[in-house]
Amino acid sequence: MKLDRLLAITMTLLNQPRVSAIDLAKRFEVSLRTIYRDMDAINQAGIPIVSFAGSDGGYEIMQGYRLEKQVLSMEDFSSICSALRGVRSATDQLEIDRLIERIGALMPEQNTARDQNIVDFDFKPAPNDKAHMGPLRQAIKDLQHVSFTYLDNKGAETERKLEPMGLFLKGYVWYVYGYCLTRLDIRVFRLSRIGELKVLPEHFARRDYTLQDVEKQFMNRTDFKRVQAVLLFQPEMKTRVRDEFGFDQVLVNADGTLSLITYFSSKERAIQKILSYGSMVKVLEPPDLIMNMQLQIQRMVELYRL
Numbered sequence: 001m002k003l004d005r006l007l008a009i010t011m012t013l014l015n016q017p018r019v020s021a022i023d024l025a026k027r028f029e030v031s032l033r034t035i036y037r038d039m040d041a042i043n044q045a046g047i048p049i050v051s052f053a054g055s056d057g058g059y060e061i062m063q064g065y066r067l068e069k070q071v072l073s074m075e076d077f078s079s080i081c082s083a084l085r086g087v088r089s090a091t092d093q094l095e096i097d098r099l100i101e102r103i104g105a106l107m108p109e110q111n112t113a114r115d116q117n118i119v120d121f122d123f124k125p126a127p128n129d130k131a132h133m134g135p136l137r138q139a140i141k142d143l144q145h146v147s148f149t150y151l152d153n154k155g156a157e158t159e160r161k162l163e164p165m166g167l168f169l170k171g172y173v174w175y176v177y178g179y180c181l182t183r184l185d186i187r188v189f190r191l192s193r194i195g196e197l198k199v200l201p202e203h204f205a206r207r208d209y210t211l212q213d214v215e216k217q218f219m220n221r222t223d224f225k226r227v228q229a230v231l232l233f234q235p236e237m238k239t240r241v242r243d244e245f246g247f248d249q250v251l252v253n254a255d256g257t258l259s260l261i262t263y264f265s266s267k268e269r270a271i272q273k274i275l276s277y278g279s280m281v282k283v284l285e286p287p288d289l290i291m292n293m294q295l296q297i298q299r300m301v302e303l304y305r306l
Contacts, residue, residue: 005030009038010047013061020058129174129191133167135199136176136191140164145181145200151193158182160189163204166211167191177214179207186214225263227270230285233258237280271296 005028012019012027021035028035039059043049048062125133139146147161164178173190180187186209233241235256242250251259264270271292274281283290 018058018060125174132191132194132197136164139199143203145202148197149195224265227264227267231260232282232284234280
């Protein structure tokens with residue numbers, strides 16, 4: 001399409017100091033006459049194109065046009081591009097490459113040759129998650145139902161049918177949210193627990209929900225401070241404890257051990273987390289959590305008893 005070609009030529013001129021008509025004709029597989037007409041059309045659209053004769057001649061955007069049109073700072077552009085590269089690492093969307101190229105074309109000319117990235121994002125999902133992201137993204141875009149099997153955190157497997165509304169990343173984990181036709185309510189599903197995903201032919205009308213509505217519903221439904229635990233860690237766990245709980249909550253004792261008061265949404269979640277530290281942690285309170293830990297450890301002993 002002519003409009004697509006005009007946009008692509010404009011982006012090329014914004015990205016490069018000077019391009020010859022022959023190079024443009026080869027790149028877009030059109031005649032020189034067509035390139036000449038395209039240049040006139042771009043000029044008439046208000047983008048000043050200057051032509052130069054000679055062996056090093058060609059077309060370029062009039063000097064100063066880029067800076068006069070500058071709205072965002074270089075740091076703004078760098079942040080946008082870094083975030084887009086992170087999304088690209090997760091989704092493999094070729095459109096994002098083109099978007100990054102277009103945004104790069106708007107950067108001040110003197111900075112385009114230098115890498116301005118201060119922070120890089122890598123949102124790359126696990127292989128199983130990545131296999132699901134493409135079909136789910138397309139189903140969300142086309143408003144098509146999906147079906148899949150789902151494993152909950154207790155190992156129970158159910159068949160689900162979903163109106164998918166969006167994908168999101170939280171705590172290094174990818175999720176899809178939407179209206180579950182099996183449970184007749186908005187639900188969030190962890191991609192790593194999804195199996196046998198199928199995009200179904202029937203379409204749906206998107207319901208009036210946003211990700212913020214879903215998060216609010218989840219936060220209201222879950223009590224993250226249901227179980228309080230007082231823990232005592234061995235000195236060897238100092239780095240991991242601070243990585244996971246921060247500096248402010250951790251008290252370093254005279255003998256090097258670390259004391260911590262923390263909270264969990266359930267006893268099951270508390271036991272699972274505490275056991276991941278092995279013999280490097282001891283539960284000091286509450287008594288009922290200590291008893292549950294003893295029962296769990298006893299079961300482990302029975303499991304490994306010869």
